[in-house]
Amino acid sequence: MNKQTVSILNIPFDVTTLSEFTSKLHTKINNHQNTFVVTANPEIVMYANQHPEYRKTISSADAIVADGIGIIIGAKMLDTPLPERVTGYDIFTDLLTWGNNNHKSAFFIGAKPEVIQKLKTILANNYPDLVVAGIHDGYFDDDQPLVDEITTTQPDMVFIATGFPQQETFIQKHRHAANAVWIGLGGSFDVLTGTVKRAPQVWQDLHLEWLYRGLSDPKRIGRLMVLPKYLVKVTQIKIKRNRK
Structure with missing residues (x-):
């Protein structure tokens, strides 16, 4: 490309742009193209x-x-x-909706166990036609069982939300396991489940999400x-x- x-x-x-980029990802998923996406901010x-x-x-x-x-x-x-x-979160929600509408499959790794439990409920309720190939929290010492599961299930999308640099390192090392879109998403599972509140729209419009997060935490x-x-x-x- x-x-x-x-x-x-x-x-x-x-x-x-977001719409242009997600459209390209849809095509790559349909074509089973192995794709590694980094969502980078100044900290990264x-x-x-x-x-x-x-x-x-x-x-x-x-x-x-x-x-x-x-x-x-x-x-x-x-x-x-x-x-x-x-943003990673906007890509994430787009792919969830598109994946649900097109009966795609996704694998989820990251966040705390209690967040994963909430995520399971949200996926079942809001994205019932999305195939959940696997879902695991971000607390693990051995990559191999997860890699074996990804190899077996061959998901269309692999979402890793363990924070940088771990998520990108995991993807770079193991992306061969499935011809999927692999993307690091930081705290997106926390935001989707409401565990962490995303900045109100007015803060987003003013490009002050970073300040809102700092004041909130x-x-x-x-x-x-x-x-x-x-x-x-x-x-x-x-x-x-x-x-x-």
Whole structure:
């Protein structure tokens, strides 16, 4: 697939919209194309720049999309704008709905056991025609039983919500197990089940979801401090480019 990308701190982001991207994923699933998707925010970009092995892992992905307003801001600062955010959660809910309507199958790994119990109920009630090939919490010491189950069930989609860098590392290592769309989703299971509230629409429209999460969960404040460090890095790159 020929595609245009924009480099932000050496991470190539797909130039795409949510509707365009999910449409491509639908086609890939129908064609049983093995596809690795990374949904990256500034925290992931900064971590990748500090950990070469992880950067190599996500660089092996078939697509990296802009999950985070910081990525959109960075791209604009570098005069290489991206059309819009393409969040992991929005991709997730699109694929659940599309998968339900088209009788596709999905495998779910991640979150706490109590969240998985809620997820089972929501899937049964809201997506009754989606085939749940497997569903497991994110607390496991041995990958192999899960990989064996994926190999046996051959799902169309594999959703991994164990947080970075674990989810991308798992996908890169085991994506050979099924010709599916493999995607890391962070806390999406928590949001879908209502365990964690997504920011109200007005906060989303103002691109302040990151601030809402920080105010709602003070434990995240430390993580959110990555954003200004990231913007400083982007500014430094912009200054270097302007001097050339």
